[in-house]
Amino acid sequence: MPRIEDPNGSGLLRRRLHLDGWLLAALLALIGVGLIILYSASGGHISVVYRQITRLVLGVGVMFLVAQIASYHLRRLTPWLYFAGLALLMLVLIKGEVGMGAQRWLSLGVVRFQPSELMKLAVPMAVAWLFSERPLPPRGRDLFIAILVVVVPAILIAKEPDLGTALLVAMAGSFVIFLAGIRYRYLFGFFVSILAALPVLWHFMHGYQRNRVLTFINPERDPLGTGYHIMQSMIAVGSGGIYGKGWLNGTQAQLDFLPERSTDFIFSVFGEEFGLLGAIFLLGLYAFVILRGLIIAVNAQDSYSRLLAGSISLTFSVYVLVNIGMVIGLLPVVGVPLPLISYGGTSMVTLMAAFGMLMSIQTHRRLVAH
Amino acid sequence: MSKKTLKNPVRERRQFIWRIGMAGGFVLVLFLVLLGRLVYLQVFEHARYASLAQENRVRVVALPPPRGLIYDRHGVVLAENVPSYSLEVTPEHVPNMQATLAALAKVIKLSQDDMRRFRTRLKGGWPFKSIALRLNLSPEEVARFAVERYRFPGVDIVPRLRRYYPLGASMVDAVGYVGRIDVKELRSVDAKNYDGTAYFGKMGIERFYERRLHGKVGYQKLEVDAHGRPLRVLSTQPPVPGEDLVLSIDAGLQRITEKALAGKEGAAVAIDPRTGEVLALASAPDYDPNWFVDGISRARYKALREDWRRPLFNRALAGQYPPASTIKPFMALAGMQYNIVKPAQKLYAGPYWRIPGDPAKRKYLDWNRGGHGPTDVVKAISESADTYFYQLAYRLGIRKMDAFLEKFGFGRPTGIDTTGAQPGLLPTPEWKQRTRGRPWYPGNTVVAGIGQGFLLATPLQLANAAAILSMRGQGFRPHLLRASRDPEQGGIHSQVPTPLPPVQLRSAAYWEAVDRGMWEVTHQRHGTAWQAFRGFPYSVAGKTGTAQVSSFYYSDTTDESTIPYNLRDNGLFIAFAPVDHPLVAVAIVVEHGGGGSHSAAPLARKMIAYYLDNNTIKVDGRLVLKPNAPAELHLQPTRSSAPSLRLLPQVAPNAAH
Known part of the structure; x- marks a missing residue:
């Protein structure tokens, strides 16, 4: 009888705790770097760091719990999760209007963002679920349904109105469709329709969002508002040079020139104090997490897990690219935090749950012949 | 599993790896772009930014x-x-x-x-x-x-x-x-x-x-x-x-209204029917908004919330009450429009009425133990004859009733430009089945005919309906904003009234009959609000209403003071004036005030008197509003x-x- 090897390996971390060592190590390193820089960004106030740690502990706990759910269970839960999220979104829209009334200010503000946060995961899961039993590449009816599954919640979220989250949700779903092997001519059509939809998007934007885009195109337009922030951020990063000014020594950050230095613009503090070398190290850590996620996707055994893992990794990379791109003046200012490092952020739990899914996919593999 | 046989796992995986590789490559390129930008900023432009940071003295x-x-x-x-x-x-x-x-x-x-x-x-x-x-x-x-x-x-x-x-x-x-x-x-x-x-x-x-x-x-x-x-x-x-x-609020009218409501629980709304402008919007009891501006103290907030009179509740917008007899003018219009009754046709309005063929022989009582005898539309409104409207409603049916009342804004949001307004309720058989789990009975239609049962309306909706009625069907969306001043461009922009789809009747005689009935309410000795409007200088069309809170006590047969306060009837009144060219329409609800003729109608008198006294002049025997265009306002600079x-x-x- 041939020796049977467990595909999940033999370590305690993988077999018993269902955690992926490489991914875990990289995430913990990022979190560690994040806390160090947050201490500096907060002006040396340890209480801010403690609050962030509390949030991180919660996030890691959620990741651990999610990692225990085998991916085939996740798949079974998917339609329920998706429709529950959809129902909650509609409830928010209906109740949101009533909520403007007399009792509004009594209501405690956790409900609003929760359904859309849930949808960040539920939408790619639902598309992956849809494709998991169907022949790929998707075409015709399957493709049409998949697009509906992505677009309906995105529109509901955009009506909340939360355009940013709507775009992120739509993107996470689109990644699954792309990875499922959609034909190039559809892909081409997709990009053309996105270009065509830009005026519609413009219409959906708030005045201030339009302003930010205009300011990005021409920073002189608003030298005291958003333009000033971008300028200060670039000064911070640029003045950091190759080696940086050293921890707690960034003049831009410490003298309060940097706006939102603990949240969306925390990367500029990092760039100022740790320089190009530090930035390369940080980008390397992020690249490693993304690479590990893509490897997990490639190793996954069924198309559901594969598609989901791929989408999660790509979505994560978009967060990183958009935030850093914004801070160093390559993209307009949009409110996307730097994942795992920015202070606060309601999306921390969602993000950690997504990493939990990656770990589950990697460590719940079954013994099957390829 | 025919679906599964179509899948080709090996090919799909190969396809997937190819795609993942593409996406990963793309991400890598973007990372390199970031890196390039960082090198540009931190190496090539470093000197410039370092000196900018050094000289950064601007905040x-x-x-x-x-x-x-x-x-x-x-x-x-x-x-x-x-x-x-x-x-x-x-x-x-x-x-x-x-x-x-x-x-x-x-x-x-x-x-x-x-x-x-x-x-x-x-x-x-x-x-x-x-x-x-x-x-x-x-x-x-x-x-x-x-x-x-x-x-x-x-x-x-x-x-x-x-x-x-x-x-x-x-x-x-x-x-x-x-x-x-x-x-x-x-x-x-x-x-x-x-x-x-x-x-x-x-x-x-x-x-x-x-x-x-x-x-x-x-x-x-x-x-x-x-x-x-x-x-x-x-x-x-x-x-x-x-x-x-x-x-559009008239601060003087608002204050008079609040004063008249003081010590009561209730609400009053006044609307200019020609534009839909809300002239007064009052709810009692009240609280001082200044308490909330910088955060209300816990003790005070607790006291407000726990007060059984519910001062935080804006009754004018969100209080949903059975309209009681104030619904009758609209019922009369519906009856004539759908040819159930003719304006001059007399129905026998006795002390009670029974649904024909009802095996239980349930009696639907009139408020007047003696009944009203042969009654036409005018008398039915001026004396508020319940048994007339039982018959009318029964023959009209709930569907037509709902369809007609909706045109007067009942059961749907008024679209007013403020927060917290409630839509009231026009009950349908489906609604009852859904919420109560019981079918619609004919008796439900009968009591709806006198505005009791499930029918609910807010004071704002009642005032709006009275305004539409006074304009013979041409309503305007109720609104509070009259004009605005843009500080950048300067100048005052007036808010243009938004007309509602007009209610069209088959004959103008129907409007006249209802106007006449409502005029008699306040001007004829047999009218239900005659006492309240005795000696009033303006012509007023009104309608009283008394909504039962408890079926156990019946205020016309029991001494009111013996009924527990919170079980006493709600008093209502709707009115508009002057009858031939209306300038103001009002609706008043006084909770537990007892009959509308003595609890709510006197408030309407005060409001109408104040508004017309202070805002009109007589030209050729006709009341004309004093000019008051927003452009002439002297806003403080x-x-x-x-x-x-x-x-x-x-x-x-x-x-x-």
Whole structure:
């Protein structure tokens, strides 16, 4: 009888705790770097760091719990999760209007963002679920349904109105469709329709969002508002040079020139104090997490897990690219935090749950012949 | 599993790896772009940015815009901004918080609430952001602190503008109030535009027109020294003040109405039927909106919430009441429109009425034990003959009834420009099955005919319906905003009335019959509100209503004072005046006031008298409204002077001393 090897390996971390060592190590390193820089960004106030740690502990706990759910269970839960999220979104829209009334200010503000946060995961899961039993590449009816599954919640979220989250949700779903092997001519059509939809998007934007885009195109337009922030951020990063000014020594950050230095613009503090070398190290850590996620996707055994893992990794990379791109003046200012490092952020739990899914996919593999 | 046989796992995996590779490659390229940009900034442009950072002596501070003022239709100020001083603490500059607070308390009075709020914000805030410890210091306190200021590093007096409602409780139902902006509200707007802003509209006009009242944030460039302390102002981009709003509310009428409602629970609404402008919107009991502006104390809020009279509940917009007999004019119109009755046709209105063929032989009683005898439409309205309307409703049926009443705005939102309005209820058989799990019985239709049972309407809806009735079908969407003043362009923009789809009847005679009936209510000895309108100089069309709260007590047969207060009937009244060219329509609900003829009708008299006395002149024997176009309003020119308070150079932080 041939020796049977467990595909999940033999370590305690993988077999018993269902955690992926490489991914875990990289995430913990990022979190560690994040806390160090947050201490500096907060002006040396340890209480801010403690609050962030509390949030991180919660996030890691959620990741651990999610990692225990085998991916085939996740798949079974998917339609329920998706429709529950959809129902909650509609409830928010209906109740949101009533909520403007007399009792509004009594209501405690956790409900609003929760359904859309849930949808960040539920939408790619639902598309992956849809494709998991169907022949790929998707075409015709399957493709049409998949697009509906992505677009309906995105529109509901955009009506909340939360355009940013709507775009992120739509993107996470689109990644699954792309990875499922959609034909190039559809892909081409997709990009053309996105270009065509830009005026519609413009219409959906708030005045201030339009302003930010205009300011990005021409920073002189608003030298005291958003333009000033971008300028200060670039000064911070640029003045950091190759080696940086050293921890707690960034003049831009410490003298309060940097706006939102603990949240969306925390990367500029990092760039100022740790320089190009530090930035390369940080980008390397992020690249490693993304690479590990893509490897997990490639190793996954069924198309559901594969598609989901791929989408999660790509979505994560978009967060990183958009935030850093914004801070160093390559993209307009949009409110996307730097994942795992920015202070606060309601999306921390969602993000950690997504990493939990990656770990589950990697460590719940079954013994099957390829 | 025919689906599965179509899948080709090997090919799919190969396809997937190819795609993942593409995406990964793309991400890699983008990472390289970031890296390239970083190299550009940190290596090639390093020298330039390093010197910019070295010379960075410019700081930008936000100048919050002064909030738009709110006026009544005659230019009376309903909401304004008054200068006030607050005591603010910057935690990172305070060497010993405990000692400082203890010493401060000896100079300036600090309440338990102040301390508690401060501690909460101290725990949740940034050390470099100042926190308000006490608001609204008196000039004396400011002076006292100024003398002792050297003892308190990190503690400053900060001037700001405080929202103030000079007319207090009498305006809260119409205007609403602002409060401290919270995290959730901040997330719903552009946070940059709210930089430095303390307030956000919480309710009413303040909430509905938040965006227009707020304005646009300005900035000030300050030169600072090497430690970040401000030295001088380099340049200023002044904020754009919010729009001033002129409401259609008549402050005088509103006050008369509130006074008439004092001590009662109830609501009253007055509308100009020619435009849909709301002239008065009152709910009782009330509370002072100024309590909420800088945060209400716990004890006071608890008291308000636990008060059984529910002062926080805006009955005029959200109170949903059975309309009782005030629905009868509309029922009469429906009956004539659908040819159930003719205007002059007489039905026998006895002491009671039974559904034909009802095996239980249930009696539907009239309020008048003797009945009314042969009754036509006019008499049915003026005497409020229940048994006439039982028959009419039964023959009309619930479907036609609902369809007709909906045209008068019942059962759907009025579209008024404020928050918290409720839509009332037009019951349908489906609605009853869904919510009560029981089928619709004919008896439900019969009692709906006299506005009892499931039918619900808010005072605003009743006033709106009366306005549509007075205009013979041509209604306007009720609204509170009359005009606005844009501070950037200047000039006053009038709000154009929005006409509603007109109610068209087969014959104008139907309107005349109902008008006549409602006129007799107040002008003929047999009318139900004759007493209340005795000797009134204006012609009024009205209709009383008395809604039973408990079926056990029947106020016409029992001495009212023996009924427990909270089981006494609600009194209602709707009216418009003058009858031939209406200028005002009103609706009044007095909870537990007993019959509408003596609880609500006298209020309508006061309101109509005040409005017509003060706003009309007689020209050729006809009442004409005095001219009062928004462009002629003399709004106070205080706006331009108000923001100067914030434009003063910022006081250097105390830590510098």
